[in-house]
Amino acid sequence: MPDAPPPHRRRVRYQGTHPRHFREKYKELDPLAYADEAEKVRARGQTPAGTHRSIMVAEILAALDPKPGERALDVTLGYGGHARELLRRLQPGGFLLGLDVDPLELPRTEARLRSEGFGADALQVRRMNFGGLAGLIPQTGPFDLVLADLGLSSMQIDNPDRGFTFKTEGPLDLRLNPQKGRPASEFLRSLSEGDLADLLAENADEPLAGPLARALATHPGPLDTTTRLAEVLRAVLARDHGLTRDDPETRRTLQRTFQALRIAVNEEFKVLDQFLACLPRALRPGGRAAILSFHSGEDRRVKKAFQEGLRTGLYAEVADTPTRATLQEQIDNPRSKPAKLRWAIRA
Ligand SMILES: C[S@@+](CC[C@H](N)C(=O)[O-])C[C@H]1O[C@@H](n2cnc3c(N)ncnc32)[C@H](O)[C@@H]1O
Numbered sequence: 547m548p549d550a551p552p553p554h555r556r557r558v559r560y561q562g563t564h565p566r567h568f569r570e571k572y573k574e575l576d577p578l579a580y581a582d583e584a585e586k587v588r589a590r591g592q593t594p595a596g597t598h599r600s601i602m603v604a605e606i607l608a609a610l611d612p613k614p615g616e617r618a619l620d621v622t623l624g625y626g627g628h629a630r631e632l633l634r635r636l637q638p639g640g641f642l643l644g645l646d647v648d649p650l651e652l653p654r655t656e657a658r659l660r661s662e663g664f665g666a667d668a669l670q671v672r673r674m675n676f677g678g679l680a681g682l683i684p685q686t687g688p689f690d691l692v693l694a695d696l697g698l699s700s701m702q703i704d705n706p707d708r709g710f711t712f713k714t715e716g717p718l719d720l721r722l723n724p725q726k727g728r729p730a731s732e733f734l735r736s737l738s739e740g741d742l743a744d745l746l747a748e749n750a751d752e753p754l755a756g757p758l759a760r761a762l763a764t765h766p767g768p769l770d771t772t773t774r775l776a777e778v779l780r781a782v783l784a785r786d787h788g789l790t791r792d793d794p795e796t797r798r799t800l801q802r803t804f805q806a807l808r809i810a811v812n813e814e815f816k817v818l819d820q821f822l823a824c825l826p827r828a829l830r831p832g833g834r835a836a837i838l839s840f841h842s843g844e845d846r847r848v849k850k851a852f853q854e855g856l857r858t859g860l861y862a863e864v865a866d867t868p869t870r871a872t873l874q875e876q877i878d879n880p881r882s883k884p885a886k887l888r889w890a891i892r893a
Pocket residue numbers: 598599600601621622623624625626627628629645646647648651674675676677695696697698699722817
């Protein structure tokens with residue numbers, strides 16, 4: 547019998563000349579069929595949907611100094627961009643173990659790296675939270691280099707189903723691993739006004755923590771979508787400060803609130819502290835660690851752990867000041883603007 551014809555796929559429709567929403571960006575989401583599209587999007591200073599542009603690659607390579615035959619641990623594999631650059635420099639004979647907590651993106655990243663020729667002798671991938679590093683090291687032994695690129699990948703931010711962005715309607719989820727724990731909407735319901743104010747202040751240095759917490763805690767209906775949460779916040783900013791939807795301060799306040807909730811839902815400070823406490827055990831003598839952080843709560847922790855490790859003799863050398871992305875990179879990829887890189891060398 548002849549093969550049945552492939553099912554007809556209706557072209558994705560969108561308003562205007564360019565697709566604006568994630569699901570409309572069918573060309574970017576299918577880079578094999580539309581090879582040029584990603585380049586055009588990058589030339590506009592944007593990140594193609596479904597991909598991630600690795601940040602401060604040259605600076606991270608300089609800090610980690612990977613050499614053929616060495617063993618590396620990337621605890622935030624993400625899109626695998628940094629891992630790919632490390633793997634190239636670790637060959638021949640080197641090895642990289644990539645971890646990520648995200649069950650949705652990790653298999654795609656592994657498939658992409660395998661298709662680029664990195665076999666099981668060079669690359670292994672494991673779904674796990676880097677907060678559990680202390681349980682991993684007895685199995686793997688220490689590494690020559692360890693990389694942590696904290697936070698979220700662009701694939702996670704841009705996918706409305708994950709609920710990380712207020713720019714598009716989606717469930718208020720915010721979990722890095724949606725198969726574990728409770729979504730932000732449920733978590734939000736469990737908090738008192740006081741808890742919420744503390745969370746906004748501690749996790750995002752939010753100056754309007756009090757009034758925002760009051761509005762969220764006393765909101766009559768459910769706050770179960772990204773856009774509904776954003777509307778409640780915007781209403782407070784308009785009422786108390788006359789800020790419009792498009793005011794940059796409105797955007798920053800929304801970003802801080804989403805960040806504070808994400809940190810809480812994923813217990814990001816707790817797992818970062820666990821990781822930092824175990825990091826010296828994950829490094830061989832002379833081993834190098836590099837950590838890229840994206841907000842002050844993370845950077846404070848990294849700085850303190852490195853300085854304490856230097857004082858107690860666990861580290862031989864640590865970065866005095868954080869390295870920032872070059873101005874050109876900040877223009878090319880605005881997501882690199884808040885990034886701070888710190889490194890340490892194991893004694
Ligand atoms: C900024 S992205 C990494 C991008 C990657 N360096 C690249 O070049 O493609 C951060 C990744 O870390 C993962 N992640 C965040 N917290 C984690 C944790 N506690 N344990 C494991 N993975 C985590 C996220 O799921 C995300 O994929």
